[in-house]
Amino acid sequence: MKILRISTLVDFLENSILILLIAFTFYISLPIKTTKTLFVPKGSIHTIISKLHKQGYDLSFIDKYILSFMGIPKTGWIALGSQKMHRIDFLYKLTSAKAMIHKVTLIPGETKEIFLATLASQLDLNKTKLHKAYDYYAHYPEAGIYADTYHVPYGIGEKHLLSFLTKLSNEKYRLISEKVYGTYSEIKWLKILTIASIVQKEAANNKEMPLVASVIVNRLKKGMRLQMDGTLNYGIYSHIKVTPERIKSDLTTFNTYKHKGLPSSPIGAVSMAAIKAAMKPASTPYLYFMKNKQGVHDFSKSYKEHRKNITKSKH
Secondary structure (H helix, E strand, C coil), X not given: CHXXXXXXXXXXXXXXXXXXXXXXXXXXXXEEECCCEEEECCCCHXXXXXXXXXXCCCCCHHHHHHHHHHCCCCCEEEECCCXXXXXXXXXXXXXXXXXXXXXXXXXCCCCXXXXXXXXXXXXXXXXXXXXXXXXXXXCCCCCCCCCCEEEEECCCCHHHHHHHHHHHHHHHHHHHHHHHHCCCCHHHHHHHHHHHHHHHHHCCCHHHHXXXXXXXXXXXXXXXXXXXXXXXXXXXXXXXXXXXXXXXXXXXXXXXXXXXCCCCCCCCCCCHHHHHXXXXXXXXXXXXXXXXXCCCEEEECCHHHHHHHHHHHHC
């Protein structure tokens, strides 16, 4: 009799386990509707499941326990690839799907005005908020973001994006400065960035950069105006040809035909080559340079030579 009871109990447990397994298999095989991309909220597994449920995903407390065996999802946008899948596949994707990443590039010489407009367009962000965030986080009016390619997560907000870009850039500037000068001064670095930004606009290639930097330094030492068109390609004027009318009408410090000395701030983003040229200009007697028919510059130390180069470029 006792053996019969034990056998019955074993049968009951086996049947119960079988039913549970069938129910579990059925549950995890149920289809779940989603989107091709999904933002995984920040928090514990319980918080993630609860927030996704509130957003309309058909998830329950059971999924919390299943997910706990699979791993902890990473916060951010992920690519699911399909809008309909089995529940177990959906839960697996939460822990294994690759993050959605945008690749954004700030071209050397480009202004923040153009770059932030591009970010707004590419990442569907608010341009005004981007400008406010830049002004809040950036250490410099222009060139606060180093010219480079950045990988940013899909769905990032204006503040977080600009905080990320400016923090990385300033850390890069600090490391370069400390390596060369042994210290980092934002006042001194502002001058470096300003010279580098002019070099970036004026030089035809990286090889010319130390030569252009030498012209800038030599003219400043002699108290000469820089008189360089590139300085007028600031802000919204990044790609606009400088005309005699513009030179007459622009009253900012960026007009180096009228303003003596460097502009009050950089005129665009800079590359490493431009920074190196600004930090260590070539030692030359040059005071002038003129673009020739080959698209590079002829450098000269006297106005007489410069006039000859101007004439040569026109014929």
